[in-house]
Amino acid sequence: MRVTDGTGGTGLPRRLAGGAAGGPSEVPLAVEDLGVTLGHAHIVRGVTFAVGAGEMVALLGANGSGKSTLVKSLVGIVPVTQGHVRVFGADVGDRRAVPWRRVGYAPQRVTATAGVPATALEVVTSGLLDNRRLRPGPGARQRAMEALEEVGLAARAHRSVQVFSGGQQQRVLIARALVRRPDLLILDEPLAGIDRESKEALAGTLTGLRERGTTVLVVLHELGELQGLVQRAVVLRHGRVVHDGAPPAPVPGHDDPDHEHDHPHGDQPVPGYAAPDLSAEW
Numbered sequence: 001m002r003v004t005d006g007t008g009g010t011g012l013p014r015r016l017a018g019g020a021a022g023g024p025s026e027v028p029l030a031v032e033d034l035g036v037t038l039g040h041a042h043i044v045r046g047v048t049f050a051v052g053a054g055e056m057v058a059l060l061g062a063n064g065s066g067k068s069t070l071v072k073s074l075v076g077i078v079p080v081t082q083g084h085v086r087v088f089g090a091d092v093g094d095r096r097a098v099p100w101r102r103v104g105y106a107p108q109r110v111t112a113t114a115g116v117p118a119t120a121l122e123v124v125t126s127g128l129l130d131n132r133r134l135r136p137g138p139g140a141r142q143r144a145m146e147a148l149e150e151v152g153l154a155a156r157a158h159r160s161v162q163v164f165s166g167g168q169q170q171r172v173l174i175a176r177a178l179v180r181r182p183d184l185l186i187l188d189e190p191l192a193g194i195d196r197e198s199k200e201a202l203a204g205t206l207t208g209l210r211e212r213g214t215t216v217l218v219v220l221h222e223l224g225e226l227q228g229l230v231q232r233a234v235v236l237r238h239g240r241v242v243h244d245g246a247p248p249a250p251v252p253g254h255d256d257p258d259h260e261h262d263h264p265h266g267d268q269p270v271p272g273y274a275a276p277d278l279s280a281e282w
């Protein structure tokens, strides 16, 4: 249902209306009719959803469905081609209006730490820097240690990230996002290709965040260890939202290391996976 009153003229459904930036009714993340085009390819198309304060929401979809491109547009790494993204009520198109210090983002593990001769503590401390703050302030070291503690890596704070396992590197990137003490945390595939110990550590970290009321959007192939923690799932297919509601039930074997995640979720019935309205528009 669309409403026109009380939304500042945004025309957004009431739950998507961001309210005044920093105001009491602010929604941490509101995405309205979002389109992202890269080159000539329409990667994200007409996406609308919101994440309310304290919610933990999963963004699910097969390989190439546009999940990473979508989250990159949320944090301003790729430009919005159509529609709006509002973070705490501020449009990301107006970068200086967005309270980025309230946002933590951990990218899909790629090259953030590869080849960099830095310790875990140094990488995490860098999460406190931005273009206005080029050196860590007082208490930065303590905060970085606390963030490493949260992901279970405080004992390895002074070790080079180059000797860390993939899962440990992923946890360092998450600690780098957590060191900001964000109100909104966005995690891109934190469980992908990591060891069981790291998966369990991450589930513990997210349990603590949920208890503290941190708003979380987490990109996943399947819920895995986060089943039960995530309250809602938004499912993307071919850049469009095909489901926004209860998290899908787990599919046996779906999280096996050898499982290929390139099947078109929802195109064919997948036992226990497809929520009732997945095929509503297709």
Ligand SMILES: Nc1ncnc2c1ncn2[C@@H]1O[C@H](COP(=O)(O)OP(=O)(O)OP(=O)(O)O)[C@@H](O)[C@H]1O
Pocket (backbone or CB within 6 Å): 038, 039, 041, 043, 061, 062, 063, 064, 065, 066, 067, 068, 069, 070
């Ligand atoms: N810079 C780019 N230029 C053109 N196409 C791109 C670019 N980045 C990504 N794509 C394409 O956009 C589509 C969506 O990619 P994206 O990484 O967002 O998907 P994803 O759902 O996150 O996939 P995965 O689960 O494999 O990470 C893919 O077809 C990809 O090849």
